[in-house]
Amino acid sequence: MFQDLNKQQKTAVLTAGHVLLSACPGSGKTRVLATKVGLELDKISNTKKMVVALTFTNRAAEEIKRRLAKIDIDAEKLWAGTIHSFCLEWIIRPYSPYLEEVKNGFVIADEYKCEDLIASLKDQYGFEWWESISTRRNLDGAFSERDPRFRDLLSNYDQMLAGQRLIDFDLILYFSYKLLHQYPKICKSLSNLIHLLAVDEYQDTQELQYAILAKIVSARESTTSLFMVGDEDQAIYGSLGGVAKSLPDISVQFGKISITPLELSGNYRSTQRIIDYYRNYQSRAISIESLAAHAEEAGLLTFNNEIHKDDLPVYIAEIIQHNIAMGVPEHEICVLAPQWPLVIPMGKMLKSRLPDVNFDAVGLSPLMKNKENIWFKVARLFLVPPSPRMYFVRARWTFELIDEFVALGIEILPGVEKKAKVFLRHLNSVTCDEDDGLAHLEHCFGELMERLGIEIAQNSTLKQHWEYFFESTKKRMDDARFDYARDIGSFKKLFSHATGVVVNTCHGVKGEEFHTVIAFGLLHGYVPNWKDDDHLATSKKLLYVICSRAKNHLHLISERGRKTRKGSPYTTTMHLQNVRYPYD
């Protein structure tokens, strides 16, 4: 288990008690977290305890499970996922009878549904579509949005949610906190159950999230250990309420616990040249030494602030082609921009310009915003075909899905042993020739439910999720701004990772690494976004995250020709402009 770890990493994994591991990019934090989870799973194999790993995205949770499978660790006692999923599954669903707001049932309003509600309210209250309104909550449930102009709109939003028994992602957190706050016995039983609470990317944790974790760790006679991993310099979710708390603050909030601070030095990812370059964007002046085999290679480091936006696709396509010609695998090339409206058209233009190149279409899928919807999870099993490589992953997804059906009060295959196996057998036997992605899924879902003997109309939540899933996906596909592909083949690409050139937002590739990173749209107004409270600090951190994804080649682009809504030209983002560097 430890053979792939250096001394510092091993110490981090073996240190008992609460740990805060803070380290630079590429130092192996994710590797350490996965090994720590594996070690603790091993320890509790004969007990009723479990390990919880909270990750920023579902993809990161999948990655931990994948790594554990690689080192042959049984992950049956691991729960890994986002904090929202954790709250739903472990706090809200089991304890909903205790809370007035949810005791008579509730439906999760997914990202799409919330955006839709807010958009219609903006219309009604005369706000512009692009104005940013936060629905985040404080510990007392009040909205944390500070702009008084939005007060009425938000109170209306609150009523709309309550009227339809909807809970959005912010309410998931608030209701969980409220339950833990009002019922210490819930905190106690969770802490009895959770042996280790591992938190990845702690620097992007929100106030309410810290408060929830603190309630569990500080429960009476708690034996839960905390293992937090992150990098203050990579805190890029400030605009969404993320805060990198200091160790003393965490210690006090979590019940004056003693936390061991640990660090990892060294970077296994990038050339020394790239590291020395991105240190320009560091907020703490720590030195970073490259331990990568290619540490001393010069690689490429370019900056282009002259190219016109209309010439960008040709320019970027040339860089991609050049890399492929040099033997760089497609999935080791990444094209990034700070925002979706820049990323989506670029993905399309590159695809049509380079028809022989594979692109990783994450983000270009219309299903993206329904991840918490139960039908998304059914869709995932239909969109990832059975194969020996995916056998265990699909089996795990099926177990999780069956649990979710049960949580909705739907018994799956009553009286049948090995339910997951039989469920998958039914699912795999469904066939459909329909090429239109949505029609294809609709047919498959219907057919599967028939085989399982489930009447969708009999369960209001299942029905409501069905409506959201199809309505929202259809609406998104009809949105001319995105022009999504409609065929089932493109839908399948959402889950086919690491097969092609990645085109994504800077936030979307958090935690990942590539041989070549091509970042465009590095313009003041995008980096930082006007919305960010602390413009300048966020700008630096975003540049830090972008540059630190690159192993060998880094291409930075601040293109000309883009204009703000008022018609003024966008200019190079300030920190990038200020760095004097001998670019290639």
Ligand SMILES: Nc1ncnc2c1ncn2[C@@H]1O[C@H](COP(=O)(O)OP(=O)(O)OP(=O)(O)O)[C@@H](O)[C@H]1O
């Ligand atoms: N001890 C080690 N020996 C060799 N390679 C390592 C070691 N530890 C980590 N690596 C490699 O270093 C790279 C970065 O590791 P990892 O993704 O865990 O870093 P990270 O600290 O999570 O980075 P970031 O903060 O940027 O997400 C990976 O390719 C990983 O396989």
